[in-house]
Amino acid sequence: MKHTLSVLVKNRPGVLARVSGLFSRRGYNIDSLSVGLTHNPDISRMTIVVAGDDHVVEQVVKQLNKLIDVIKILDIREDESVNRELALIKVEVDSGTRSEIMQIAAIFRARIVDVGARTLVIEVTGDSHKIDAMEQLLKRFGIKEMVRAGKVSILRGTKGIE
Amino acid sequence: MIKKPKMTGAEAVIECLYKENIEVIFGYPGGAVLPLYDELYDSNIKHILVRHEQCAAHAADGYARATGRTGVCIATSGPGATNLVTGIANAYMDSVPLVAFTGQVPTSMIGNDAFQEVNITGITLPITKHNYLVKDARTLPMTLKEAFHIASTGRPGPVLIDLPKDIQTEKIGFEYPQKVKLDSYRPTYGGHPLQIKRAAESIMRAEQPIIYAGGGVVISGAHNELRTLTELILAPVVTTLMGKGTFPETHPLSLGMLGMHGAKYANYAMTESDLIIAIGARFDDRVTGKVGSFAPNAKVIHIDIDPAEISKNIEVSIPIVGDAKAILKELIKVLRQKRESKWNEKIKAWKKEFPLQYGRSDKEIKPQYVIEQICKLYGDAIITTEVGQNQMWAAQYFKSTEPRRFISSGGLGTMGYGFPAAIGAKVGCPDKLVFDIAGDGSFQMTSQELATAISNDIPVKVAILNNGFLGMVRQWQELFYDKRYSATRLDANPDFVKLAEAYGTLGIEVTRPGRVKSAIEEAVNSDKPVVIDFKVAPEENVFPMVPAGAAINEIIG
The missing domain is CATH 3.40.50.970 (Thiamin diphosphate (ThDP)-binding fold, Pyr/PP domains)
Incomplete structure (x- = not known):
């Protein structure tokens, strides 16, 4: 089972090392991690996807809570939240494939963000299934490079992390 | 507004130590802590020069355990700092309040592989409760205030402060903060009243209860409450190695230490209990033996200040997070005197049948x-x-x-x-x-x-x-x-x-x-x-003993 943890932390040097170090030394695996500032510049927010049963995730949360720089943790349920990932995909193109690729991008509501003589860079946003599907479709044209950002999540409605 | 007195970072550290009533420091000097040692030279703080930095940490740890106060040690950068590591890890594992100071190369040289440079905050990340690399001398007073607060409150532990040499000589305006501002660190002390009530009900109902006391009872100073509780419910008491002394081992209800080298009767009692009242103990593998066979019929009440210890190794039915002393005080209020039962008889019989013993000798020293x-x-x-x-x-x-x-x-x-x-x-x-x-x-x-x-x-x-x-x-x-x-x-x-x-x-x-x-x-x-x-007899063995991987009642010798 995958859990998505939203973790508010103090925006301090070394805080990422404290969090990621805790995962490795306690034997928990991070599937994805993204971190950035919140509207309060003293506080950063991490979205961590961790695989494990409820017991494991409960331990992860408790251990994270012990870190002095961790302010608050929320275990976010998929059906109560909006979840997004982002990928940049550099695809090989020639005159014969360019328009087809652009059509696929349009269907996925992805954007072409760079056009080169032999390549296109496509920016796609969505949940991980959408990005996986996009990757599958583009494979046959030749993916030269791909970069995915970790998942970010936020609760729907008025609920959330204060 | 009163003007803050100007002083160097090193002076500020000493000043903070005065404010924390630190009387003694164990340490070993070196290049990167020269400014601090220069200030120590005519301070009123007693410095004890050890012969290896590891022992500065161990001595500060022994001081802390014997007195209940926070131990302080100092080492220089690089090898001085790495030599502290075993001592810090030791204090971390046993929840000992310790503040360790290390020298560091000047801030301008950090990351350059300078002489005697080591990333000690990185190295000690998994073995400290928290650590600091001070990069701005003005943050020193608050850093020390926080460090002593974190080390000694909640579940205590070691905190390391890495002090670059230039931070020690920089001039700052000194003011020691009255309070810490740590919105992300607020240990729970009072236990949840409903959980205490549930625990009391279980204790009154239990036919074969056992009290399992650990180092948390020592830290909390809950030994008197532990004794009151024991004499109220007449349950036998086993302790961990860290819990030794929390309950007098001369008391008829004491079963001494349990676990790998515990007394047989202690392990038998734990295994056959129907209710474990765990207080400030963490179900370590030396105590539980094979987890699957550990006290199979017991419900578990777990009193601990660290929520991460609840259900970590053994499933807990009634967790009570908070300070052992505060919780026991409340628990005692809602309990009634129990009478001796068959359970007490059974334990007395075990004690008689399986005493702790060894082969005496008048020829060789046992x-x-x-x-x-x-x-x-x-x-x-x-x-x-x-x-x-x-x-x-x-x-x-x-x-x-x-x-x-x-x-x-x-x-x-x-x-x-x-x-x-x-x-x-x-x-x-x-x-x-x-x-x-x-x-x-x-x-x-x-x-x-x-x-x-x-x-x-x-x-x-x-x-x-x-x-x-x-x-x-x-x-x-x-x-x-x-x-x-x-x-x-x-x-x-x-x-x-x-x-x-x-x-x-x-x-x-x-x-x-x-x-x-x-x-x-x-x-x-x-x-x-x-x-x-x-x-002594060269091939004498420690018995009884639970072999690795066995249940604690499969105890031999």
């Missing part, structure tokens, strides 16, 4: 006998131990009656801990007699601290149970590796009497049982540190 004699003659002494057979015999045969009087490396199992810890304990409690119960292997890991003990006039007594082996490892080789004594024979031990004499103090060799008592008395009557070299 190590257990040495400990029994120390206990009989000086039962109110502070005992520190090394790690291995000496530690387990001490735990079995020294009957502890008070908390903070049995000091041992529990979680990390650090050989060489006992002697520097004894030094720290003696510094903290100068009126107490302090004995380090040692092995010949362990003592050689930190024996250089004889110089520290002598030069600072710290008359601790070391009782070496000298069997010429790394005894515990040899015991396992005997039992599980066909007596193939790979690398466990210590065949080039020094003459410990001469070693003590070389440092300028007293050494006593004891080769026959008849001389044990008088040697102990002679050591105690000397006003110097004394090393007693007891030549």
Whole structure:
């Protein structure tokens, strides 16, 4: 089972090392991690996807809570939240494939963000299934490079992390 | 507005230590802490120069455990800092309040692989409760305030502060904060009233309850409440190694230590209990043995200040997060006096049938006998131990009656801990007699601290149970590796009497049982540190014993 943890932390040097170090030394695996500032510049927010049963995730949360720089943790349920990932995909193109690729991008509501003589860079946003599907479709044209950002999540409605 | 006095970072550190009422520091100087040592030179804080930084951390740890106050140690950058690592890890595993200062290369040189540079905050990340690299001298007062607060509150632990050399010399306006502002760190002290009520109901209903007390009871100072609780519900009490002394081991309801080398009756009682009242203990593997067979019929009440310990190893039915003393006080209020039951009878029968015992001898010195004699003659002494057979015999045969009087490396199992810890304990409690119960292997890991003990006039007594082996490892080789004594024979031990004499103090060799008592008395009557070299039965084993991977009631010997 995958859990998505939203973790508010103090925006301090070394805080990422404290969090990621805790995962490795306690034997928990991070599937994805993204971190950035919140509207309060003293506080950063991490979205961590961790695989494990409820017991494991409960331990992860408790251990994270012990870190002095961790302010608050929320275990976010998929059906109560909006979840997004982002990928940049550099695809090989020639005159014969360019328009087809652009059509696929349009269907996925992805954007072409760079056009080169032999390549296109496509920016796609969505949940991980959408990005996986996009990757599958583009494979046959030749993916030269791909970069995915970790998942970010936020609760729907008025609920959330204060 | 009052103008803040100007001072250097090093002065500010000393000033903060005054504000925290720190009277003694254990340390070892070096290039990167020169400014701090220059300030220490004419401060009122006593500095004890150790002979290896590891022992600065262990001594500060022993001081903290014996007194309940926060221990402080200092080392220089690089190797000084890395030498502290074992001591810090040791304090972390046993929840000991410790603040460690390390020197660091100047901020401008950090990351350049400068001379004696090491990333000590990175290295100690997993073994400190928190750590700091100070990059702005103006943050020093708040950093120290936070460090001492974090180290000593909640579940205590070590905090490290890395001080670059330029931070120590920079001038700042000094003001010590009254309070910390840590919105992300607020330990829970009061237990949840509903959980306490549920616990009380379970206790009143239980037919075969057992109290399982650990180091948290010592830290919380809950030993009196523990005794009241015990006498109210007449449940037997087992303790962990860290919990020794929280309940008098001379009390009829005491079953002593449980686990791998616990008494058989302690393990049987735990296994057959229907309710475990765990207080400040963490169900360590040395206690539970095979988890699947651990107390199969028991419900578990777990009182602990660290929520992460709840259901970590053993499923807990009634968790109560908070301070043991505060919770026990509330719990006692809602309990009624219970009567002796069949359970008490059963335990008495086990105690009679399976006593803790060893084969006595009038020809060779049995190590257990040495400990029994120390206990009989000086039962109110502070005992520190090394790690291995000496530690387990001490735990079995020294009957502890008070908390903070049995000091041992529990979680990390650090050989060489006992002697520097004894030094720290003696510094903290100068009126107490302090004995380090040692092995010949362990003592050689930190024996250089004889110089520290002598030069600072710290008359601790070391009782070496000298069997010429790394005894515990040899015991396992005997039992599980066909007596193939790979690398466990210590065949080039020094003459410990001469070693003590070389440092300028007293050494006593004891080769026959008849001389044990008088040697102990002679050591105690000397006003110097004394090393007693007891030549004990070389292949004596620690029994009873739970083999690795077995259930705790499958105890042998």
